[in-house]
Amino acid sequence: MASLAVRIGPLELRNPVLSASGTFGHGLEMRAFTPPESVGGLVSKTVTVRPRPGNPAPRICETGAGFLNSIGLENKGIDHYVREVLPTMADADTVVVTNIGGESVEEFVQLAERLDGEGAVAMLEVNLSCPNVQGGKLPFATRPEMAEAVIGAVRAATSKPILAKLSPNVSDIAAMARAVEGAGADGVTAVNTLLGMAVDWRTGKPGLGTVQGGYSGPAIKPVALRCAWACARAVSIPVVGCGGIAGVDDALEYLAVGCTAVQVGTSSFSDPGLPGRIAGEMAERLDAAGVAAVTDLVGSIRDGSVRDGAGAPAAPRGGGPCASRT
């Protein structure tokens, strides 16, 4: 059996599959579908300092090929999270990642300090990139010096490892990845949702109450994969790939382009058992391809760059990545 364990900073994950923030609740309440011990980690919905009631309905809208949302980070705030949610996570047999969101450096610091002493939290994911607040302006996700300021301040406020979650809505994501690496992040999550919208031309009604929102699902995989690849080439800390993963092969593609781990988002709505299923099928897939350890696959893409210890597996038989099913 191929070994699946991977490392992010000081943490060992039993396998490289995590749930994505905002698409799996807190994770543990989903145990009947995906047992916590079946995945490498569970990432919480973004927690903010103050309670946020979220955006007006409609908050979700399926489009021809993907999914739009403008939830607006509905959550009951850090006090509620620490008091009511974390006690239920204490004995989770997996890596618990708390995703934090703020509108200022001070808010991020406040959240990091508050969680620093919480034993149930193994890692923080800093959401620099929610498109559904501050009018989609994404100040922390589009300006390297602002991302650096947030991550640097969070680094100083916590002893826990930090993932910095980046936005695809930038022209140079590698520069963002380098900025957060320089500021002390232990890893990069690439990516959050793409900005998008929908409209019914007959009625003039936008698909979302807030008009624009975040676009996700299988449709964004090529965009997100490129972002993850660009980050992996730019930094030496682990990259966690996220965007459009709907099956084990999607997850393995992210590893091939240089990601250490992956997160499953929107596709959990199609089947909340999916994160566990992908993790379960991974060893089988690697065994069939003759790959001994999942880490051997990391960065094995033949893109002309040279990496240490990246053993490329045999090319798949029949159909390259662009094989059409029609």
Add this chain to the structure above:
Amino acid sequence: MRRPRGRPQVEPAVPFAAASFADGRARTRGILPRVPAPPPDARSALAAVVSVEPCGDDGALVRLRPPEALPPVRASRFFMLRREDGTSPLIPRPFSIYRQPDGDLEFLVKVMGRGTRALAEAPVGAPVRVIGPLGNGWPTLDGEGDPWVLLGGGIGCAPFYLAIRQALAGMDGAAPVPPEGVTYLFGAATAGLLYDLDAVRALGARVEPATDDGSAGFRGNVLQLLERLQAEGQVPRRVRLLACGPEPMLEAVRDHALDRGLDCWLSLESLMGCGVGICNGCPVPTEPEGPLGAWPNAKCCVEGPVFEARAIASCG
């Protein structure tokens, strides 16, 4: 219409006991009581299409065989369904349990768009992802208080076939409702949208159809029909109401019930992304200081889809 704040908080006369028909709320098991969670009996399974029969002008009865038969599901609980052969959209769609013939799951599906069409056109054997049972379902329909009046509008009839059957058989150990204790007012735009009317009539309760165009039964909507039956003395003034249908109908029923101080439960049809509480896509505005607590939104999928009329500030 926003209701005045601070209505007196009364416990429902009949608590939602969870005995014969699990109502799926986490507190019945005591796990994660403060984190909204999918029901403890919900599972994700791959079922196969057994049959698809046309029903009414634009509907279909879709029968699915899950890998294992489920215990009886409480009426007005629901399942998220999605064909897994590439023909359904990405996001599964919610459907009320309609019937459970011989361990299968049967759904009454009205074709609205891509998701419902994929199900209504499914060939026998097609694989369908089935997530559920989800949601709370109707309260215990007992035979000991005011009579029950069930108001169904269009495809909102789906949770009433089982409701009538379960009420007449007795739910959760409560006294069964006698046939004269339940009146079902089934409204639709036209006769062809009174889905499966003969089957629901055969259950034994009183069933009164109504159509907007007068092509079958009473001409008008179900609330007008209720008022007519009450004026004629055929239905008492004090009744307990259940309603499911389009949002404007539910708003009207809610106003009707609150104005008269009637117990009333509404089964809402919100847009849903996941059905299990993880996407936050199904907010229902809660009544401030109402029984759902201080948070401004409830999650339709895990806290509903059935809500007490006085607990919510609007139906969508």
